[in-house]
Amino acid sequence: MKIKLVIFDVNQTMFSLSEIERLFRINKLKKELVEVWFSSVLKEGFAYSLSGQYIDFFNIGINELKKIFLQNKKPFTEKLIDNIMKGFENLNVHSDIKQSLKLLKKKKIxxxxxTNGSDENTRKLLKSNGIDKYVERCFSINKIRLWKPHKEVYLTTCKRMKIKKENTLMVAVHGWDVNGAKLAGLKTAFISRYEKMLSEFYMPPDLNAENCYEIVKKL
Amino acid sequence: MKIKLVIFDVNQTMFSLSEIERLFRINKLKKELVEVWFSSVLKEGFAYSLSGQYIDFFNIGINELKKIFLQNKKPFTEKLIDNIMKGFENLNVHSDIKQSLKLLKKKKIxxxxxTNGSDENTRKLLKSNGIDKYVERCFSINKIRLWKPHKEVYLTTCKRMKIKKENTLMVAVHGWDVNGAKLAGLKTAFISRYEKMLSEFYMPPDLNAENCYEIVKKL
Structure with missing residues (x-):
């Protein structure tokens, strides 16, 4: 396995959503609801793509957040929704990712x-976390207008980087992302710190560890 | 709008998940986690379909349930997982649905x-709730091997019933389901009791009310 390119998923994989949990708590929403929200945003994004249409993460995020307030009988204003959405600009990088990026640079990979989110927001996060120098380019589904895990998203990324899919490693904490990349023909690495296990029906990833540094050390 | 056929979504739309909440509580899992679980099952099902493969609701359900236990650091056994999954055989019909079915029979519709779940389980639920006499047939995605909201699922159902899509009404509490049916060319009705609002980017349904009876009265 000669890896020349590593593709990182962004939300939850590189960056923690703990800032969003803080904003939920301030607004008297239970911490668990962040999970409900994030999962719902993905669910609606996948569903919309499956029904043959495209809508971006941010737009779904706003609507799903309003539903969370309504379902939990908490008042909200447009300004409040905006403030929570802005939390995505202030996420912190996971420590194992920072370490991993340094090692990848040393290894010249x-x-x-x-991301299923925005490439522009990813650039902001990389900069504010001081890790922009480790990342060559930021891709999003917003050009291809299909949500991961549709295989075209992974294949287009390899093409744009002019690196063969067999020499590319997709790294994520989400089983569906790792499985989608594997089905598209890429090599894959599953970080288990978040989901804890991979569903039995998913294709086994090439690499698998509790944290990303353990994965990158093997490259 | 001459409606000759009404298609009901099953989980949450016809049947309450309160039995699942009870089973979660018995096993010291917070009630909110039912929402996390159900939403994750749909998310993974949509994702898998989007990546070009098919897996059934039950299989995803088992795997996502194990993740919930692991993520919340609660011990589990295979027997315990089976017991909770069996909860889907014991769901109770929502009162507005029971009323609606009676009225639809009167109206000769x-x-x-x-369902994205199992047609066999739907039949069991209809029978145990004493409403099987109101429902002509039970369809599932398991033949077509594509998850709703892919348009083929709705169109195939209309074809099998030999009723035009323009004369068919899809009824659901999920925005993505109602939108998918609308994109496929069916008439749609959104019951807002569960999600509270419809995302702005979804196509407006033909009918919309807090409960199903209000919708059926208008047919």
Whole structure:
């Protein structure tokens, strides 16, 4: 396995959502609801793509957040919704990711990001966390207008980087992301710190560890 | 709008998940986690379909339930997982649905169900709730091997019932389901009792009310 390019998923994989949990708590929403929210945003994004249409993460995020307030009988204003959405600009990088990026640079392996969110926001996060120098390019689904895990998203990223899919490693904490990349023909690494296990029906990843540094050490 | 056929979504739309909440509480899992679980099952099902493969609701349900236990640091056994999954055989019908089915029979409008779950389990639920006499047939995605809201699922159901899509009404509490049916060319009704609002970017449904009876009265 000769890896020349590592593609990182962004939300939850590189950056923690603990800032969003803080904003939920301030607004008297239970911490568990962050999980409900994030999962719902993905669910609606996948569903919309499956029904043959495209809508961006941010737009779904706003609507799903309003539903959370309504379902939990908490008042909200447009300004409050905006403030919570802005939390996505202030996420902190996971420590194992920072370490991993440094090691990848030493190993001269290229690094890019690929998100169902916004590439522009990813750039902001990389900069504010002081890790922009480790990442060559930021990709998003917003050009191809199909949500991961549709295989075209992974294949297009490899093409744009002019690196063969067999020499590319997709790294994520989400089983569906790792499985989608594997089905598209990429090499894959599953970080288990978040989901804890991979569903039995998913294709086994090439690498698998509790944290990303353990994965990168093996490259 | 001449409706000759009403297609009901099953989980949450016809049947309450309160039995699942009870089973979660018995096993010291917070009630909110039912929402996390159900939403994750849909998310993974949509994702898998989007990546070009098919897996059934039950299989995803088992795997996502194990993740919930692991993520919340609660011990589990295979027997315990089985017991909770069996909860789906014991769901109770929402009162507005029971009323609606009676009225639809009076109006001589045909009724079928269409679920991302199992058609066999739907039949069991209809029978144990004493409402099987109101439903002509039960459909599931398990033949077509594509998850709703892919348009083929809705169109195939209309074809099998030999009723035009323009004369068919899809009824659901999920925005993504109602939107998918609308994109496929069916008429749609959104019951808002569960999600409280419809995302702005979804196509407006033909009918919309807090409970199903209000919708059926208008047919």
């Amino acid at each position: 290229k690094v890019v990001t690929l | 045909k009724v079928v169900t269409l």
